[in-house]
Amino acid sequence: MSSCMFWLLFLQIMHLISSSFSLSGGGTDRLSLLAFKAQITDDPLGALSSWNESLHFCEWSGAKCGRRHQRVVELDLHSCKLAGSLSPHIGNLSFLRILDLSNNSFSQNIPQELGRLLRLQQLNLENNTFSGEIPANISNCSNLQLIDLQGNNLIGKIPAELGSLLNLQACLLATNHLVGEIPLSFENLSSVEIIGVGDNHLQGSIPYGIGKLKRLRKLSVPLNNLSGTIPPSIYNLSSLTLFSVAINQFHGSLPSDFGQKLPSLEVLVFYANRFNGPIPVTISNASTLSVIDFGNNSFTGIVPPFANLPHLQYLGIDSNELGNGEEGDLSFLKSLANYTNLEELGMSDNNLGGMFPEIISNFSSQFTTLSMGRNQVRGSIPVDIGNLISLDTLMLETNQLTGVIPTSIGKLKNLHGLTLIENKISGSIPSSLGNVTSLVELYLSANILQGGIPSSLANCQNLMSLELAQNNLSGPLTKEVIGMASLSVSLDLSHNQLIGPLPSEVGRLVNLGYLDVSHNRLSGEIPGSLGSCIMLEYLHLEGNFLQGSIPELLGSLRALQYLNLSYNNLTGQIPRFLADFQLLQRLDISFNHLEGEMPTQGVFGNVSAVSVLGNDKLCGGISQLNLSRCTSNELRKPKFSTKLKLVISIPCGFIIALFLISSLLIYSWRKTKNEPASGASWEVSFRRVTYEELYQATGGFSSSNLIGGGSFGSVYKAILAPDEMIVAVKVFNLLRKGASKSYMAECAALTNIRHRNLVKILTACSSLDFQGNDFKALVYEFMVNGSLEEWLHPVHTSDEEREQGNLNLIQRLNIAIDVASALDYLHYHCQMAVVHCDLKPSNVLLDGDMTAHVGDFGLARFRPEASVQLSSNQNSSIGLKGTVGYAAPEYGIGNEVSTCGDVYSYGILLLEILTGKTPTDGSFKEGLNLHKYVKMALPDHVVEVVDPILLREANSSDGMKHIGNDKVLECLVSIMEVGVSCSEDLPRERTNISNVVAELHRIRGILMGTRRHG
Structure with a gap:
């Protein structure tokens, strides 16, 4: 009996203690968390869905309590897409040690009440939109080890009080709008290891006392307005691994024992300052260096050998005054030949001389970028340059290079940019360049190249700019090259010896902005197909032997700003459409055989903008041109200039009329064919x-x-x-x-x-x-309705607003069909299959008609075959991951990108469209994902997973009522089955995207057809 009484008494005591706890610390924490939740205006991932009465607050997601006191010691809600403000009640979590709200959308001020968290050790508010000033009373949190406020909109000065945080190990304040100076009190941060205050508006110098911080490993202050010299004490920080002062106004020279004093340095970035003097030879003593960037300064002297730097990946010494233009200036390159990690070398805009070193051909197979332009390098390009199989960019412009372009350059399958302008390179353009199908920019102008333009260049279907001007190239313009539809920036073939007509295939350059074939020996008439190049802003045809009239079909070139047809043999009248070109700023039609009346409108009304010299039969125009008055005979010339025209037979006239009508119809058909089907104007005047x-x-x-x-x-x-x-x-x-x-x-x-x-x-x-x-x-077309992401997961303050501004079923289905159609085109209807690699809602944009457009091809890859079957032994060398949740599972084990991977991403996207849930939704735990979530619900429980808005829309829409709920649900099941079949784990089990398009069209036909009958 006594034992029972004891336990009863014990339970009563525990209840009293529990009640007391609930009314004191524990209750305070719970109320503080609820106050925190009340300030959240958007929680698209449901991160706070567990914050309710059914669970103890210590079990709420993101919250962690201590074992002894059941008080919140950690609040970690990073990357949850939360929006709102940070409640001042956060200051009541008096046992809190870690607060991590990074990578969200918190706004407004950081509450002063944070200063009451005396136990706080880590404060991470990185990548939000907090504004206002940094609360100075954060310094009350004497146990702080981490302050990370990077990537916000904070203003004001850095509080000097932060210097009292003796336990602080990392102070990260970069990418804000902070002003003032780096506080002198920072010299008291004896425990600090990282200081990052870059990308602000700080002024002044680096405090001398920073050099006393013996534990400092990373000092990063780029993108500010800092000035002065680097305090000598900084060079005594032997623990320093990263030192970046890029894009400031520092000056002075580096100490001769630089590398000896900083033996642990890994990243050194002095880019874009005013440093001068020589680069210290002792830099090689910092054997752990992987990045050296001295670019855009005023360093002088000989470049020292970078010996004993086996980890070196990037070396930038461009835009300085290095070298003497003599032999030996490039001897430092020998020290780089054995570095297997070296990827980029920038040395443009210096005084470097000497012969082009053969040793460059032996650089690492990982080497991607060589920039050596605007120096005094002599000799020829090494014949084995093709050994650099990873080379992405090769820039050797404005040197004194001779010899020929090596044929081995055709081995550079990853080359995107090749620039050799302003050298003395001779010989022919190697046809092997056509093997470099990745080329985007090819600049070979101002050399002494000979021979014809190889038709193999037409294989470079990614080429945007091709400039071969000022050479001795000869032969005809091949239709393969002149009709490269990929050219959109520039095509410059001027000042050569090219002959023959301008091929009609020039009309394929519908996106080209700059075309220059001037000063050649071209003959024949200007092709009317040139009128298809509606994006042209600059057109140079001068200095040739072109004849005939100026084609009326050029009237569609309304983006033209500069047109030069001078020094040809053109005849006929000046077309009236030239006076209607609103953007035309300069027109030169001098020294031809043009006749008739000069217009006075548009560019013709500005004497400084138009040149008509050497056309003796022109008349009229504005008085400043001093042309003769037009007589009645001259005004009639356009219609009947000779008696011969009066006796043209009716059959001949009929044939000519028929020909003209046919030509206009064909031209109109071609224009229509080239217009986007969405109805967006394909003839919008646009200029470079x-x-x-x-x-x-x-x-x-x-x-x-x-x-x-x-x-x-x-x-x-x-x-x-x-x-x-x-x-x-x-x-x-x-x-x-x-x-x-x-x-x-x-x-x-x-x-x-x-x-x-x-x-x-x-x-x-x-x-x-x-x-x-x-x-x-x-520069892209602007999509007025934003991204699909914004429509599926809008930021609203109430469910009612979300429903009013959301997409209905037909709109969602139309978008799904649009995206599937885009993938079908990319995979099966391009010359080479394109794998997008990053399909997700934020990369699907909507125009004014809610037509979907797939964008962001920054990760896209070209595949030689339309369909790629994956096997377990296929490894990728691309290192591509895409976006978590949307990337195919086989990518995670290193398999190559494939069209099957895009289909997986599409399947996830389609399920997200229908459920309103992202693939990273917080409710997916213990192996559950969006694919399994929907698959388990099919076919009988579809109403449990579909976005509730779609069900309500089905009940309220007249068309949907006529279909009936059963039919709507049947369609929803069919669409979801498509999404599930596309997102299967095994690539071979996924539905072909062409079949997806057909099936979704069938389903839409059911819905839309019934609506029409209703």
Whole structure:
């Protein structure tokens, strides 16, 4: 009995303790978490769905409690796509040690109440949109080891109080809008290992006391307005592994014992400053270096050997004053020959002289980029340059190279850019260049090349720019080369000895912006097919022997800004359509045999914009041109210039009329055929753009115009003057490894393919920004309805708003058909199958008619066969992963990319369209995924997995009511079965995409057909 009384008493005591706990610490934590949840406005992944009364708060997802006190010690909700503000009640979680809300969409200020978390050790708010200033009272959290506030919109100064955090190991404040100086108090951070404050607006210098931080491993301050010299104390930090001061205004020279003092250095980036003096020979003592970037400074002297750097991957010494233009300047290259990790070497814009070293042919098989332009290098390109099988970019422009282009260059299967302009290279263009089908840019101008243009270049179906000007090339223009439809930036064949007519195949250059075949020996008439090149802005045909009249079919070239037809044998009248070209800024038709009345409108009204000299039979025009008055005979000349025209027989006139009508019908048919089926105008006047124009059109690449982003760049909405055309501009972040290759890949894909359900690239901009840095951007049609991601997972404050702004069943089915049609085209109807590799809702864009367009081809790959069957022993050398949840499972074990992989991604996308759930939904645990989630529900439990909005829409729509719920559910089951069959784990079990298109059309016919009868 006494034992029973004891246990009863014990249970009462425990109940009292529990009740007391619930009203004190534990209750406070629970209420604080609920207050945190109340400030969340969007939780698309359902990360907080478990935060309810059915579970103890210590079991809520993301929350972790201590064993002794049942108090929250960790709140980790990173990458959950949460939106809202951070509740001040977070400061009541007094036992909290870790707060990780990184990679979400939190906004507004960081609450001051964080300063009450005295036990806090890790604060990670990276990649959100927090604004306001950094709370100074964070310094009260004396146990802090990590502060990560990178990638927000924080303003103001860095609080000096942070210098009191003696336990702080990492202070990461990069990519904000912080001003002021780096606090002097940072010298007190005796435990700190990482300081990252790059990409802000900081001024002043690096505090001298930073050099006292003996544990400091990484010091990163790029993209600021910092100045002065590097404190000598920094060079004594033997633990330093990363040191980046890129794009600032630092000056001074480097100490001669630089490498000896920094033996642990791995990454050294001094790019774009004002450093001078020699590069220290002792840099080789830092044997762990993998990245060295001294580019865009004022270093002088001989480049030292980079010996004993076996980990070296990148060496940039471009845009300096290195070398003396003499032999021996390039001797340092011998030290790089045995480095198996070396990938990129930039040495352009220096004074480097001497013979082109043969040793470069022996560089690593991983070597991708050689940039040696604008130096004084002599000799010939090594015959074994083809050994560099991974070479992506070869830039040797503006040197003194001689000899021939080696035929082995045809072995460079991965080459995207080849630039040899302004040298003294002779011989013929090797036909082996046609084997380099990955080429996007080929620049061989200003050499002494001879012979014809090899027709094998037509194999380079990704080529956007081809410039062969100022050589001694001869022979006719082959239709294979002149009709390369991929050319969209420039084709320059000027100042050669080319003969014969301009082939009618020139009309295939429908996306070309710049065409120059001037100063050759071309004859015959200007082909009317040239009128199909509706994107042309610059057209140079001057200095040839062209004859006949200016074709009326050129009236479709309304994007023209510059037209030069001078020094030919053209006859007839000046076409009236030239006066209607609103963008035309310069017209030169001088020294021909043109006659008749000069127009006065448009470009003809500006005497400085038009040149008509040497056409003695022209009359009229504006008075400043000083042409003779037109007589009545001259005005009648267009109709009947000779008596012969009056006696043309009726049958002959009928035949000519019939011919003209037929030609116009054929031309009209071709234009219609080339228009996108979506109905978007294919004749929109569009002009090539410069960096300055894109800068102005995007408001200086303002964040207010930012409409998206990805791994390699950002997308901005832009309004291009003067016609105020709205476009989307994708700017590539070339500081990120792989961005340049992504640019090339996307160019190659989007210029090689065209379909109504693919995003149309309008033009590309490869230039320099205002600081002289490389700039690459692509300009696309603007999709007014954004991405499918935004429609499937919108940010709304209520379920009612979500339902009102969402997609109905027919719209979702239409989008699914559009995407499937795009894949069917890519896989089976291109000259070479294209594998997209990254199909997901954010890469499906919707135009004004809600027609879907697949975009973002930065990971796309070309396959030699339309269908690739995978086996377990196929390994990929691409290192491609795609996006988690959408990437095919075989990619995870190293298999090659394939059309089957795209089908898997499409299947997941289709299931997401119907369920409203992402493949990374928080509810998928213990092996459950979106595929299994739907497959288990089919066919009898489809209502449990379909997006509830679709069911409500089916009940409310008149057309759907007529079908009946049973029929709607039957259609939903059929569509989901398609998604399941596409997303099977084994590639051989997935449905062919052509069959998918047919099946979805059949299902839509059932729904739409019944609607019409209703």
